[in-house]
Amino acid sequence: MHFFPFLAAFLLALRLNKAIKFTALRAKWRWPLWGIAALAIGGFILCDDNFEDRVSCIIAAAYLLGTIEYLKRQDDFKSFSILLTAHLPLVAAALINGLAELFVKNFYNNYGSFFVSAEVAAFVWIFIRVATSKKQQQVIKRISERKDELEAMVAARTAELTNQRNALEETVKELKATQAQLIQQEKLASLGELTAGIAHEIQNPLNFVNNFSEVSMELIDEMEAEIAKGDMEEANAIAADIKQNLEKIRHHGKRADGIVKGMLQHSRASSNVKEPTNLNTIADEYFRLAYHGLRAKDKSFNAELVSNFDEHLPLVNMVSQDVGRVLLNMFTNAFYAVHQKQKTIGGDFKPKVEVSTRKIPAPPSGGRGASVEVIVRDNGTGIPDAIKDKIMQPFFTTKPAGEGTGLGLSLSYDIIVKAHKGTININSKEGEGSEFIITLPVS
Amino acid sequence: MKILVVDDEEDVQPLFLQRFRKEIRNNEVELDFAHSGEEALEYLKEKHSEVVLILSDINMPGMSGIELLGHIREDFPTPPPPVVMMVTAYGDEENYKQAMEKGANDFLTKPLDFNLLKEKLKTISE
Numbered sequence: 001m002h003f004f005p006f007l008a009a010f011l012l013a014l015r016l017n018k019a020i021k022f023t024a025l026r027a028k029w030r031w032p033l034w035g036i037a038a039l040a041i042g043g044f045i046l047c048d049d050n051f052e053d054r055v056s057c058i059i060a061a062a063y064l065l066g067t068i069e070y071l072k073r074q075d076d077f078k079s080f081s082i083l084l085t086a087h088l089p090l091v092a093a094a095l096i097n098g099l100a101e102l103f104v105k106n107f108y109n110n111y112g113s114f115f116v117s118a119e120v121a122a123f124v125w126i127f128i129r130v131a132t133s134k135k136q137q138q139v140i141k142r143i144s145e146r147k148d149e150l151e152a153m154v155a156a157r158t159a160e161l162t163n164q165r166n167a168l169e170e171t172v173k174e175l176k177a178t179q180a181q182l183i184q185q186e187k188l189a190s191l192g193e194l195t196a197g198i199a200h201e202i203q204n205p206l207n208f209v210n211n212f213s214e215v216s217m218e219l220i221d222e223m224e225a226e227i228a229k230g231d232m233e234e235a236n237a238i239a240a241d242i243k244q245n246l247e248k249i250r251h252h253g254k255r256a257d258g259i260v261k262g263m264l265q266h267s268r269a270s271s272n273v274k275e276p277t278n279l280n281t282i283a284d285e286y287f288r289l290a291y292h293g294l295r296a297k298d299k300s301f302n303a304e305l306v307s308n309f310d311e312h313l314p315l316v317n318m319v320s321q322d323v324g325r326v327l328l329n330m331f332t333n334a335f336y337a338v339h340q341k342q343k344t345i346g347g348d349f350k351p352k353v354e355v356s357t358r359k360i361p362a363p364p365s366g367g368r369g370a371s372v373e374v375i376v377r378d379n380g381t382g383i384p385d386a387i388k389d390k391i392m393q394p395f396f397t398t399k400p401a402g403e404g405t406g407l408g409l410s411l412s413y414d415i416i417v418k419a420h421k422g423t424i425n426i427n428s429k430e431g432e433g434s435e436f437i438i439t440l441p442v443s
Numbered sequence: 444m445k446i447l448v449v450d451d452e453e454d455v456q457p458l459f460l461q462r463f464r465k466e467i468r469n470n471e472v473e474l475d476f477a478h479s480g481e482e483a484l485e486y487l488k489e490k491h492s493e494v495v496l497i498l499s500d501i502n503m504p505g506m507s508g509i510e511l512l513g514h515i516r517e518d519f520p521t522p523p524p525p526v527v528m529m530v531t532a533y534g535d536e537e538n539y540k541q542a543m544e545k546g547a548n549d550f551l552t553k554p555l556d557f558n559l560l561k562e563k564l565k566t567i568s569e
Binding site for chain 1: 452454457458461462464465504505507532533537553554555557
């Protein structure tokens with residue numbers, strides 16, 4: 001029975017052709033598949049006419065096997081391997097049929113119907129196999145659809161999370177920029193407080209520069225007159241004076257120079273380089289600047305300035321412009337507090353702001369080295385207990401809107417405690433005054 | 444004429460000495476200096492009768508010029524009381540008012556105009 005293998009090959013070619021009808025494979029495989037189908041018909045007719053059934057069976061089986069093996073080796077038909085494999089039993093049945101007919105003729109004649117039944121069964125098997133595999137494929141398709149669905153959901157969720165993360169990163173970046181801006185603003189605000197004080201501090205040395213140069217010109221006129229008179233002794237005395245004046249001019253010029261440099265340093269971004277610094281000098285400088293700054297704003301303000309500097313204070317390793325800002329902030333606060341009290345009480349109240357420095361030797365138990373202490377004390381309004389916990393918080397201020405940034409003490413805390421490993425302690429009694437104690441390790 | 448100059452800036456001393464060089468040489472003027480209100484009061488305890496004019500800065504650490512003026516007017520009322528001129532870098536109303544209330548004779552602003560000061564001295568000595 002060579003009919004079934006040829007029919008199977010023919011149907012296989014048709015089925016594959018149908019399966020690839022709407023795919024890219026069509027162009028490549030359309031004609032080869034038609035060829036396989038045509039060869040199957042041709043083969044069947046040829047065998048039917050020329051050969052005995054036993055030879056035809058083997059030819060048909062070989063043709064089917066060849067077709068299957070050929071197609072199996074094609075990558076394009078990988079997904080049809082179940083279908084292709086399903087034909088193998090038919091190949092085997094036809095082959096056995098042909099061989100039996102060829103070599104055991106009697107046996108075949110007696111039991112030929114079994115061989116035909118086997119071939120029919122193998123042929124039917126192809127269709128059963130294809131039907132079940134179709135079902136399987138449907139299940140697989142459903143699963144893969146579900147998988148795609150889930151993957152799409154995961155992708156959507158991932159995109160959402162990525163967006164959120166990007167948005168958060170953007171926000172953090174903005175916050176950092178804002179923080180930097182605020183710190184700069186606080187610096188500018190304190191520079192504003194300083195400006196008036198600086199103007200006053202520069203005015204003094206400038207007055208001396210002008211006065212000494214003016215008087216020196218007069219002296220030169222006088223000296224010339226003395227030389228003309230022949231009084232060389234007096235002329236020499238005047239010359240000595242002039243020389244002294246030029247030194248004074250230089251001294252005061254340098255003084256103004258130092259103040260301007262200090263001002264520039266204050267407004268510049270901190271260099272963060274710690275250097276051994278004389279804390280007394282810095283405290284003294286900012287003490288006066290803060291006072292004159294406030295005075296320039298409000299002429300009616302007056303306060304007694306007391307400074308008790310420890311002359312044997314060791315140099316402290318610090319970023320001087322940062323610590324200077326802290327001190328300026330403390331002084332400005334102190335003057336503000338006494339000024340507020342003066343405005344409410346008036347009359348006999350004598351505003352007083354005091355700055356003291358002292359060395360604290362290293363404790364004998366060891367562990368820590370020596371440190372220095374700066375105390376800024378005022379007899380102003382004091383800090384109410386209710387807000388004592390809050391004054392170090394950023395943006396907390398008791399000043400009217402627009403007057404304070406609320407960052408002064410918070411930045412001071414960062415500079416002293418975080419950057420210099422020091423401490424800030426506050427003693428205050430409402431109505432009596434405040435005391436800020438800054439401690440800095442010497443090295 | 445004896446003048447006491449009160450200022451916490453030390454260089455005020457050589458400046459005044461040179462500005463009044465001629466006057467000092469001609470014995471028209473004699474200058475003395477104090478660097479604080481406290482020092483000025485100490486000085487005045489002994490020599491208040493000799494001093495004709497006191498030129499005092501207002502803004503000084505410790506006793507301010509205004510306080511010094513108050514003390515001078517209270518402690519040395521004996522006639523003739525010294526002429527007191529206040530000098531300040533802050534030429535503002537409030538300072539001026541306070542100085543005048545406490546009995547200052549004049550109010551000058553820094554930087555000092557020495558020619559103007561000399562003119563004023565002439566009117567005092569006449």
